[in-house]
Amino acid sequence: MSSLTRFFTSRWGPILTGIVVGVLAPILVKLGNPGNMGVCVACFSRDIAGALGLHRAATVQYIRPEIIGFVIGSFVAALVFREFKPRTGSAPLVRFLLGMLAVIGALVFLGCPWRAYLRLGGGDWNAIPGILGLIAGIALGVVFLRMGYSLGRNRPAPAALGWVMPALMIGLLLLLLFALQFGRDAQGKLTGPIFFSTQGPGSQHASLWIALGVGLLIGFLAQRSRFCTVGAIRDVILARDMHLLNGILALVLAAFVTNLLLGQFVPGFEKQPVAHTNALWNFGGMVLAGLAFTLAGGCPGRQFILSGEGDSDAVIFALGMIVGAGFAHNMSLASSTAGPSAYGPAAVFVGLVACIAIGLTMREPQTA
Amino acid sequence: MSDIKIVDARGLSCPQPVILARQAIAQGKFPIQVLVDTGTSRDNVTRMAASSGHQVNVETKGQEFVVTISK
Numbered sequence: 001m002s003s004l005t006r007f008f009t010s011r012w013g014p015i016l017t018g019i020v021v022g023v024l025a026p027i028l029v030k031l032g033n034p035g036n037m038g039v040c041v042a043c044f045s046r047d048i049a050g051a052l053g054l055h056r057a058a059t060v061q062y063i064r065p066e067i068i069g070f071v072i073g074s075f076v077a078a079l080v081f082r083e084f085k086p087r088t089g090s091a092p093l094v095r096f097l098l099g100m101l102a103v104i105g106a107l108v109f110l111g112c113p114w115r116a117y118l119r120l121g122g123g124d125w126n127a128i129p130g131i132l133g134l135i136a137g138i139a140l141g142v143v144f145l146r147m148g149y150s151l152g153r154n155r156p157a158p159a160a161l162g163w164v165m166p167a168l169m170i171g172l173l174l175l176l177l178f179a180l181q182f183g184r185d186a187q188g189k190l191t192g193p194i195f196f197s198t199q200g201p202g203s204q205h206a207s208l209w210i211a212l213g214v215g216l217l218i219g220f221l222a223q224r225s226r227f228c229t230v231g232a233i234r235d236v237i238l239a240r241d242m243h244l245l246n247g248i249l250a251l252v253l254a255a256f257v258t259n260l261l262l263g264q265f266v267p268g269f270e271k272q273p274v275a276h277t278n279a280l281w282n283f284g285g286m287v288l289a290g291l292a293f294t295l296a297g298g299c300p301g302r303q304f305i306l307s308g309e310g311d312s313d314a315v316i317f318a319l320g321m322i323v324g325a326g327f328a329h330n331m332s333l334a335s336s337t338a339g340p341s342a343y344g345p346a347a348v349f350v351g352l353v354a355c356i357a358i359g360l361t362m363r364e365p366q367t368a
Numbered sequence: 369m370s371d372i373k374i375v376d377a378r379g380l381s382c383p384q385p386v387i388l389a390r391q392a393i394a395q396g397k398f399p400i401q402v403l404v405d406t407g408t409s410r411d412n413v414t415r416m417a418a419s420s421g422h423q424v425n426v427e428t429k430g431q432e433f434v435v436t437i438s439k
Contacts, residue, residue: 009411083407085431090381145387153379156431226408231382238383239390239416297381313381364380 005081005224013225014232014247020221022254024214025118028066030262031206035273036122039066039218040115041300042106042289043274045318046325046334047202048172051195054326057334059200063176065208067304068169069215070222074308075166077223086162086310091151094358095296095313099320100327101351102292102300107325107334108285108344109133110275112300113229113293116286117248119275121255123267126275126282133283137290138233144295144359145238151297152364154313162310165318176208201274222305230290230299274337281340281348288351295359373397377413378405378432385409386416389437393420399438410435 007013025038037043043060050061078084106112109130111119116134119127175194183192197203205211221227225247232244259265269277276282293299296317298306303321306314328334333347375392377385385404392400404410410426410433417424417437427434 081407085406087379090379145383150384151381154381155379226411228382234383239386241416241419243415297383 008221008224009226011243011246014227014244015250017218017221017225017227018247018250019254021114021218021227022118022121022251022256023258024218026122026255026258026262026264028206028211028214029264031210032204033206033211034201034204035264036119036124037111037115037201037274038118039301040111040118041067041070041304042103042112042321042325043110043115043201045103045300045321046107046328049322049326050197050202050329051175052322053193053195054323055329056195057329058195058202059197060202060329061195061197062202062205063172063194063196064205065173065176065212066215066218068173068176069212069217070219070301070304071165071169071308073216073219073221074223074305075219076216077220078309081224083223084162084310086157086159086312087154088157088161088312089152090154090313091362092313092316094151094362095317096320096323097354098292098296098358099303099317100324101355102289102296102317103321103324104328104333104347104351105137105285105288105290105292106300107328108340108348109282109289110335112289113286114299114301117229117252118255119272121252122259122272123265124272124275125267125269126272126277126279129279129283130286133286134230134290135233136283137287137292138230138294139237140287141291141294141359142234142237147359148363149295149359150364151295151313151362154311157310157312161312164312165307165315173212218301219305219308222301223309227305228298228302230293231302233290234294276335276337276339278335278339281335281345284345284348285335288348288355291352291355291359295355295362371397373400375400375402377409378403380409382408383412386412389413389416389435393417393422393437399436402435402437403432404435405432409433
């Protein structure tokens with residue numbers, strides 16, 4: 001087991017994880033997921049929010065098994081390798097807000113960092129301003145980190161606290177399997193409280209067990225290798241450390257080759273799946289997302305992975321993303337394929353102001 | 369008084385343990401003991417110190433780790 005541990009913490013850990021994500025995500029698209037959306041943590045949080053009725057955008061409602069797999073896969077890896085460590089208490093309210101703001105920014109772009117890289121690997125050049133925005137947001141976050149920004153320390157918590165998120169995920173899996181319908185709509189037809197799209201991206205998905213299996217594998221690998229799509233860029237800016245970035249480069253390359261082999265590589269700006277061509281707000285949305293993720297200590301996937309390890313502050317961030325995704329659709333903040341929505345750009349401004357305020361004010365209390 | 373510089377990075381989110389360890393290294397007083405409580409922080413601090421040409425020793429103490437950095 002220790003040689004396996006050494007492998008995953010070596011430079012090959014993030015690279016292997018990146019290759020697995022880069023190969024399997026386009027295969028999930030082939031098997032039914034929306035275009036360039038084999039894995040998108042923000043989009044999937046949004047779909048889960050919709051399935052639970054937190055928003056009623058009828059085209060984006062589904063309980064994505066990949067997310068359940070991320071948490072359970074990480075949970076199993078953490079238990080097996082003795083890294084399951086329940087902890088809590090590092091500014092949970094701020095983390096909830098950061099989760100909301102990050103997902104709002106990501107939904108203005110139409111994808112989290114994972115999907116930004118996957119879109120690039122599928123030939124969607126609109127991902128380029130998005131990734132540039134992500135880099136800018138992370139760089140701004142690094143400025144705050146260098147100035148002493150901190151959400152403070154967590155502290156050890158009872159084991160039961162670490163089991164809550166995995167238990168919630170098992171609950172989501174049951175809701176996915178049994179899709180409860182005990183409400184009635186105006187015509188008397190059965191509806192809710194669980195909603196699944198019958199058309200649009202929410203209706204497009206690979207079969208449940210395959211998606212869950214892929215999620216479990218990625219969750220396991222990412223827990224072992226500490227794979228992080230935001231930390232990758234942050235560490236290069238902060239310390240010229242390429243360790244995690246190698247994983248992202250492997251992801252993009254693997255996604256490019258797999259898409260090419262599957263006939264899914266379609267280069268260009270126009271008519272890309274679940275994407276818009278407004279470069280300014282592809283950039284702007286991801287500045288907000290990159291900053292919020294950096295201030296929270298990791299990308300959205302990483303937050304779900306940490307949730308599986310027992311980090312309940314990461315759980316709070318993840319729940320903030322799901323709730324924020326609900327607001328993003330209820331308040332017309334999320335973009336559509338036509339472009340940014342009425343209030344998306346304003347939300348990015350407000351979100352940036354909030355993140356800058358958080359970055360300037362949050363410091364570890366001096367107790368000496 | 370001990371000559372060992374102690375950096376307590378327990379309970380802090382990424383990448384703060386690495387930032388604190390780098391600041392301690394920049395001060396130039398060795399050895400430095402960095403206290404961390406997750407495998408991720410242990411690996412990150414170890415990698416940073418080793419890649420900047422320092423000797424690193426990791427000791428496991430219960431649920432925590434002591435990463436000792438020397439010249």
